[in-house]
Amino acid sequence: NMHILTISNKVSQTKMNSEASDDATEYHPLVIVGGGIGGLVLALCLDQQYNQNSEHSSSKPLPIHVYESTSAYTANAGGAIGLYPNGLRVLQNLNDTAPKLLSQVREAGCDYIYRRWMRHDGLEVAVAREDELLPDLVDEAGDEETTATATATTTTTAADSSTTADADRRPRRGSFGMLSNRLSGRSLLSTTTSSSPRIETELQSLGIRRWKYQQVLYEACIEAGIKIHFGKRLQTAITTNDSKTVLHFKDGSKVMTSLLIGADGINSKVRNYVVNPTSDEEKQKSLEEFMPEYTGVTCLMGCANVPFMRGICFPSSATSKCHACYYPTKVPKDGVKEEEDNADKDKYEMVFQIYFPSPIERPDTWRTLTPDEAKAECQELAKKLREDGWDEQFLAPLESQSLKGVLRVGLRSREALDVWHVGGGSGGGEDGSVGVGRAVLLGDAAHPPVPYIGQGAQMAMEDAGTLSLLLGHFCPMNSDGDAAIIDLSKFQDAMEVYEKLRVPRTKTVLGSSVQLGKTQQKRADSILYNAWREFSIKAQVWAYGTLPVMRPGAAFNYNAKVEEALKELETTL
Numbered sequence: 295n296m297h298i299l300t301i302s303n304k305v306s307q308t309k310m311n312s313e314a315s316d317d318a319t320e321y322h323p324l325v326i327v328g329g330g331i332g333g334l335v336l337a338l339c340l341d342q343q344y345n346q347n348s349e350h351s352s353s354k355p356l357p358i359h360v361y362e363s364t365s366a367y368t369a370n371a372g373g374a375i376g377l378y379p380n381g382l383r384v385l386q387n388l389n390d391t392a393p394k395l396l397s398q399v400r401e402a403g404c405d406y407i408y409r410r411w412m413r414h415d416g417l418e419v420a421v422a423r424e425d426e427l428l429p430d431l432v433d434e435a436g437d438e439e440t441t442a443t444a445t446a447t448t449t450t451t452a453a454d455s456s457t458t459a460d461a462d463r464r465p466r467r468g469s470f471g472m473l474s475n476r477l478s479g480r481s482l483l484s485t486t487t488s489s490s491p492r493i494e495t496e497l498q499s500l501g502i503r504r505w506k507y508q509q510v511l512y513e514a515c516i517e518a519g520i521k522i523h524f525g526k527r528l529q530t531a532i533t534t535n536d537s538k539t540v541l542h543f544k545d546g547s548k549v550m551t552s553l554l555i556g557a558d559g560i561n562s563k564v565r566n567y568v569v570n571p572t573s574d575e576e577k578q579k580s581l582e583e584f585m586p587e588y589t590g591v592t593c594l595m596g597c598a599n600v601p602f603m604r605g606i607c608f609p610s611s612a613t614s615k616c617h618a619c620y621y622p623t624k625v626p627k628d629g630v631k632e633e634e635d636n637a638d639k640d641k642y643e644m645v646f647q648i649y650f651p652s653p654i655e656r657p658d659t660w661r662t663l664t665p666d667e668a669k670a671e672c673q674e675l676a677k678k679l680r681e682d683g684w685d686e687q688f689l690a691p692l693e694s695q696s697l698k699g700v701l702r703v704g705l706r707s708r709e710a711l712d713v714w715h716v717g718g719g720s721g722g723g724e725d726g727s728v729g730v731g732r733a734v735l736l737g738d739a740a741h742p743p744v745p746y747i748g749q750g751a752q753m754a755m756e757d758a759g760t761l762s763l764l765l766g767h768f769c770p771m772n773s774d775g776d777a778a779i780i781d782l783s784k785f786q787d788a789m790e791v792y793e794k795l796r797v798p799r800t801k802t803v804l805g806s807s808v809q810l811g812k813t814q815q816k817r818a819d820s821i822l823y824n825a826w827r828e829f830s831i832k833a834q835v836w837a838y839g840t841l842p843v844m845r846p847g848a849a850f851n852y853n854a855k856v857e858e859a860l861k862e863l864e865t866t867l
Contacts, residue, residue: 329362332754408605416685539731
């Protein structure tokens with residue numbers, strides 16, 4: 295029953311509808327370019343704001359169209375991601391459009407129970423409970439309630455070390471947190487007891503195969519009536535004289551819209567339009583081939599059914615000059631029947647992501663590898679790592695017969711923007727409002743990430759939740775005859791708040807990711823630095839319960855920040 299693989303009829307109908315002539319270009323009031331995680335989450339958030347919200351007056355639902363460049367979403371495609379509390383909160387708030395979405399995502403993934411920092415030889419440097427990343431509970435008086443001690447909510451396997459017991463006994467927020475609680479006289483509440491709020495378990499970090507997460511989002515979109523158009527690779531976006539935008543796709547089709555939203559990733563074509571809106575098609579085409587800068591780091595990733603540790607693990611080696619990330623996720627249900635009594639190794643996969651410096655660019659090799667290529671490359675890498683003293687638990691996925699979804703990617707970077715929108719007063723005529731179609735960016739199109747802190751997808755999801763709330767507040771939906779339209783007269787106001795909230799937030803979090811990545815690589819480059827860094831990690835986990843750099847990302851509540859910004863705006867009017 296996998297919808298992703300049975301969409302040919304929908305795709306054919308989409309192509310028929312979108313291959314319009316110059317005299318009859320298809321029009322939609324709102325268009326999302328990019329059907330990745332950010333684009334699909336945004337589509338669901340907008341559906342909740344406009345079509346499930348009784349405050350909007352239109353009797354007609356707002357049509358939401360997503361244009362995706364790939365021909366279809368493919369099952370078992372490579373790669374996996376971690377989802378953290380701040381991103382999962384966006385899914386949790388979709389209780390009208392997709393009330394089962396969060397539970398479906400959790401069912402498809404595997405909870406992180408612990409966070410481990412390790413040496414390549416298997417020695418554990420420090421272990422933290424992953425529930426340390428959950429935000430503090432708040433009592434009715436508004437005071438934070440913290441935890442004296444907490445125990446892991448999931449039974450660990452034999453592969454888990456005895457140091458997890460130390461993590462379980464450690465006070466919530468570490469020794470400094472316990473001291474602060476005692477000095478302030480605050481009450482103590484365990485987040486893992488049966489009386490703890492449901493929100494805490496729902497927002498626990500998890501690992502999930504990227505394609506499986508995309509499948510769950512796609513099916514939720516289809517159920518909500520959101521239109522997904524496949525095989526639509528944007529070539530140019532051209533502004534019109536009446537503040538609309540015409541999208542030209544490489545298949546020759548065109549679409550016109552009043553609001554263009556770019557969720558089309560690091561190679562965003564919508565970003566080209568936002569930075570340089572023009573009615574000159576040739577000028578837009580000249581921007582098409584921009585290539586983000588290579589960082590000098592290549593990553594080999596994949597997964598295999600091998601014994602796993604419950605949690606995410608970060609080994610680093612000064613011998614191999616590389617570092618890695620391992621975490622478990624669940625084998626998709628399509629491959630395992632629930633009624634079968636499978637061993638853990640059949641229900642779970644271990645994901646590996648191994649980062650190594652590679653000064654020479656090889657973009658021709660950055661792709662999903664064939665099974666034979668994957669086997670050969672992973673075996674060669676395993677041999678090298680074994681010679682350098684890597685523990686067998688890190689080599690097992692590379693040598694497993696169940697190896698799958700292996701891909702090689704070069705990490706690229708692109709400068710983040712300070713202005714994420716155009717139109718509605720930000721460009722065009724003398725007052726910036728004439729002749730420029732409205733467009734706005736989110737996710738990697740606005741702030742390309744590096745992957746070391748696991749917040750790239752979370753930032754896109756936060757963007758989506760924030761943008762939908764602000765559009766719903768400033769740009770209500772009305773009826774124009776038989777069609778629903780959005781009142782965009784206050785689009786500029788919405789964008790000012792959006793950028794005020796999101797630009798500094800993403801710079802802070804993704805800046806922390808850059809710094810964390812640098813420390814991981816420095817651990818791999820220098821034995822002396824590694825010794826100091828190991829001491830620092832131990833001390834921070836003892837003092838704070840986990841690395842403090844992780845908390846600003848994971849504990850964030852985008853909804854509360856939007857409410858604060860709108861209340862502040864009201865007081866100034």
